[in-house]
Structures are given as C-alpha cells and as structure tokens.
Amino acid sequence: MSTKTRRQTITGVRPPVWFLIPAIAFYAVIVVVPNLQGYAFSFTDWNGLRPDVSFVGWTNFARVFDDPGTIKALVNTIVFTLGTMVGQNVFGLLLALGCNSLIKSRYVLRLVFFLPVVLTPIVTAFLWSYLLNPQGTINDTLVSMGMGWAQQDWLGDPGLALGSVILASVWQGVGFTMVIYLAALQGVPSDLIEAAALDGAGPVRRLLTVILPLINGAVVINILLTLTGGLKQFDLVFAMTSGGPAESTQTLGFLIYKNAFVNLDYPIAVAQGVVLTLIVAVVAIVQIKVTSRKED
Amino acid sequence: MNRYTPRTLVLEIVMIAAAIVFFTPFVILLGVAFRNQDAPRGPFELTWPPSFEHLTTAWETSGMGAALLNSAVITVLSVIGIVACSCMAAYPLARYRARWSRATFYFFLAGLLLAGQAAILPLYTLIRDMHLMGTIWAVVFIHIGSNMPFAIFLYTAFLREIPREYEEAAFIDGCGPVRTFTSVVIPLSRPITGTLVILTALGCWNDFFIPLLYLSASSNKTAPLTLYQFVGQYGSDWPLVFSALLLSILPIIVLYLVAQKHIIKGFASGLKG
Numbered sequence: 001m002s003t004k005t006r007r008q009t010i011t012g013v014r015p016p017v018w019f020l021i022p023a024i025a026f027y028a029v030i031v032v033v034p035n036l037q038g039y040a041f042s043f044t045d046w047n048g049l050r051p052d053v054s055f056v057g058w059t060n061f062a063r064v065f066d067d068p069g070t071i072k073a074l075v076n077t078i079v080f081t082l083g084t085m086v087g088q089n090v091f092g093l094l095l096a097l098g099c100n101s102l103i104k105s106r107y108v109l110r111l112v113f114f115l116p117v118v119l120t121p122i123v124t125a126f127l128w129s130y131l132l133n134p135q136g137t138i139n140d141t142l143v144s145m146g147m148g149w150a151q152q153d154w155l156g157d158p159g160l161a162l163g164s165v166i167l168a169s170v171w172q173g174v175g176f177t178m179v180i181y182l183a184a185l186q187g188v189p190s191d192l193i194e195a196a197a198l199d200g201a202g203p204v205r206r207l208l209t210v211i212l213p214l215i216n217g218a219v220v221i222n223i224l225l226t227l228t229g230g231l232k233q234f235d236l237v238f239a240m241t242s243g244g245p246a247e248s249t250q251t252l253g254f255l256i257y258k259n260a261f262v263n264l265d266y267p268i269a270v271a272q273g274v275v276l277t278l279i280v281a282v283v284a285i286v287q288i289k290v291t292s293r294k295e296d
Numbered sequence: 297m298n299r300y301t302p303r304t305l306v307l308e309i310v311m312i313a314a315a316i317v318f319f320t321p322f323v324i325l326l327g328v329a330f331r332n333q334d335a336p337r338g339p340f341e342l343t344w345p346p347s348f349e350h351l352t353t354a355w356e357t358s359g360m361g362a363a364l365l366n367s368a369v370i371t372v373l374s375v376i377g378i379v380a381c382s383c384m385a386a387y388p389l390a391r392y393r394a395r396w397s398r399a400t401f402y403f404f405l406a407g408l409l410l411a412g413q414a415a416i417l418p419l420y421t422l423i424r425d426m427h428l429m430g431t432i433w434a435v436v437f438i439h440i441g442s443n444m445p446f447a448i449f450l451y452t453a454f455l456r457e458i459p460r461e462y463e464e465a466a467f468i469d470g471c472g473p474v475r476t477f478t479s480v481v482i483p484l485s486r487p488i489t490g491t492l493v494i495l496t497a498l499g500c501w502n503d504f505f506i507p508l509l510y511l512s513a514s515s516n517k518t519a520p521l522t523l524y525q526f527v528g529q530y531g532s533d534w535p536l537v538f539s540a541l542l543l544s545i546l547p548i549i550v551l552y553l554v555a556q557k558h559i560i561k562g563f564a565s566g567l568k569g
Binding site: 013014015016017019020022023024026027029030031032033034035037038039041042048095098099101102103104105106108109110111112113114115117118119120121122123126127128130131137171176179180182183228231232234235238239252253256257260261266269270272273274276277279280281284285 | 299300304307308310311312314315318319320321322324325328341377380381382384385387388389391392400404407408409410411412413414415416417418419420421422437438440441442444445448460463464467473474476477498501502504505509519520523524527534537538541544545548549552556559560563564565
C-alpha cells in the first residue's frame, strides 16, 4: 500500500456528485434550454402556438434592422445606459469619498444614500412620475425659487423624457455604486494619501493618481454592473413613460416586451432578444478582457 | 490630517445638504400620502394635522395586505430553493479538481453573461404548457433557475477557500458525505449564505417583470404588481396612489432600518468579487 492511496483515504472527502442534480435541472430548464430555443427560433417563423415551424433564415434579423423603431430603441438604450453609468459612477464615487472622511454624519448619510436601492423600481417610477409631472414638486420648487421660466413637462417632452428617466434611475442606484466604492476606499492606506499630499498633490491629483488606481477593482465591477443593468432596463420605462412620448424613451428591453406581449409578434421579439443578449455579452466580455490585461 | 478641520466641517455641510435633497422624495411621499385636504399645504407638501383617510382607503381597496403576504411567500420559497440548490452544487464543484468539475463550473458561469431576453418567449410557452401559469410556482422556479449562476459562483469561490481539514476530521469521526455536508460545510458557509440570502431576497421581493408576465391575471399577485395595477386604476388620485406606495414599501423599509448594517455589508461583499 503506497502512501498515495493512504493519503487519499485520509483526505477521503468525497462530496456526492448527485448534489449537482437539482441545480443543473433548474438551470437547464429555466435558463439553458429556453435560451437555446430562442436562438434557434430567431431563424424561424415560430409563434408559440403552431407545432410546425419553418426556417426563414435571416428574415427576422433583416426586419429588426430595417425597422426605424428598433434603431431608435437601440440608440435610446445606449444613451440611457451611458447616462446611468456615468451618473451612478461619478456621484457614487463622490459620495463614497465624502462618506470615507472624518465627518460625523457619515453613517447616517450612508443609510440615506443607500435607502432607494432597497426599493422596488416600480415604486421609484411612480414617486418620480409625481415629482416630474407638470404640477409636481420639481416645477413647484422652480417657481418658488423664482425660476418659473425653467418649468418643463419633464416626462411629456420628447427631448427631456429620457433624461428624466435617467435621473430617476441614478437616484435609485447611486447608493449601490457608493457602497462598493466605499468598501474599496476603506482598503486604501491613508498614509499613502498623506504622502501624496505632502508632495504637493491637490485633491484632484490625489484622486486620479493615487486613489483611483488603488480601487481599480471596484471601478471595474461598478462599470460592468451599471452597463449591463442599463442595457436590460425595463421596469422604470414601463411604469414611468411606457416608451413615450413619441417613442423617445423606448428601450430595447421595453420594445421586446411590447412586441412579445402586446403586438404578439413573436419572431421579431425573439430576434430582438438575441440582439440584446449579444450586445450585453460583448460588453461584458470586452470589459473583462480589458481589465484582465491591465492586471497582468 | 486625522483631525476634524474647518475643511471637514465644510465637507460635512455639503454632504448633509446633498443628503437632504436626496431624501426629499421620501418626505414628499409622506406628505402626499398623509395629505389633509382641508389644511393649507406647507413646504414639502406637508399638511397639518395629517390625515389617515387615504391610507385606510388604500388598505381596504388595493388588496395590498394579501399581495405583501404573497410576495413574502414567493421570496421565502425562492430564497430557500436558491440557497439549497446552489450550496449543494457548489460543494462538489469546489472540492473536485477534475476536468468535468471545472467544465460544469464554467457551464454555470456562462449564465452570468446571458441577458436572457431571447429566452422570454420560449420560457413563457414552457410555463404555459406545464400549466403553471398564474401559480406562484412559475415565479419561484424561474427565480431559482435564473439565480443559479451567481449563487453557485459565490458559494464555489467561498468553499474553495475553506480548508478541507474540517471535513476530513468529520470523515475520520465517521460522518458520511451527506452528514459532513449538513453538519460541517453548511455551518462553515454561514457568512456567504447570509450575503446570498440578502441579495437574492431583495431581488426576488422587488422583481416586477416575472410576476408581470406570469401572475397579472391571477389572484396570486405580488406587491409591485398589485401596486402597478392599482395605479392603473386610480392613476391621478395621488394621495391614494402614494398611500398604496407607502403600504407596499413599509415592510422593506422597516427591515432595512433594522438590518441596514448587514444589508449594506452584504451588497459590498457579495458584489465585489
């Protein structure tokens, strides 16, 4: 009997392989199979009812890219995603820097800024629909500040509606990015920052050359999560504007829902779903690649 | 530098001002929900004395009580399913180094990249053909399946860091693999289980899209769905709508205030890696 076999009996931790079965079953039935079906169906005229489906090649994708509505939705989705990504990360980082200082109210402030994160997006949507309506709080505040000329129909004006939804989205999500940044900032040794300050680096220089490189991991995860979350956005648009006015807030996530469950146009909804899935996957993979190269 | 200087005071004032602006929507929510129609409107839409009339009407007409209970049942069942399935699956994935084990791990991880929008309709027809439409099981099963990649990723990464010695000791003491799992691995995983419970419970509780598709026409509505349909009915009666809003968020706000430390820590630690 060699030492090797004896060692194996002592370290004989043999987790049962059948432990994998429930997870694989749920994952396969709910995620893997429907996704594969979706990719396959996007090349057919499948409508969910008839058992006989026929292959139609790239027809559905041609319809998707010929449709000005889809292109508009794609542009809206990109604007929304970049807007929330920048807003949540810039304000999240600033709030985290503020909460990472010696101010006495930092724990209460963290509590306040994180509060919207636990709210259902539907609640955020209705709350902000009220604040932004023509007779709502924001316009009232502008009037009482003597800035009545700045009043707007925030959700009714096609030029402003998407920005208004972005505002609500940033309000809801900024506490989340802040908490991730805060956790990273607490790992930055303060003597490094002091040393930079002694060397004459101002607050902005310190942030860009000392702090940001040290919290690189948090920056990456926050950008990734805000990008993929923004691309999939549905709830806020659905409850605040239903894609209007004049389709100015129609995002891809919302358009897919509308084609599937309102227009009952299954082939185009599935094809748009494939397009959105590809965009999200490409963004995620590119980001992971870029960052893993940086760390080398 | 570690002293409270005048500059710190300026920062403190700026931050508090930002927090007040940030918190204003919640004050407005209370002001509108408790609006007294006969009293003059003060700043932030607050009226004095507050009126509880809208709140009682909303409670009686919206069905929010039943919806909150339903949301709670769906959340508890989903979280139990997610934790049980993913913890079990992660144990062999973390301990075996063979090729099949790594391949299975990556098979689950691939799910993190999928947006899932292409799967909406195939899944919808599947649930319809399984006659689960309108049942809470449709929502629970979808929550469990779609959370597998993230949950298995968290558990596997965590279990890989735990030394095997504990399990070996249990083995020498005569524990079988299942017993080792229940009395050694599960207790050792408590920190990551806590994180996962917080993240997935919030996700399931706040989910709107899945209940919208599968429970809209049923009597098993969740709180966000009930709220949505209530607003569709009483759209412009803001005091009534905001009372329903308040009722629907009350449990989560109370829970947040009680467990805020754990919730914030859960987010920070669960999503960093």
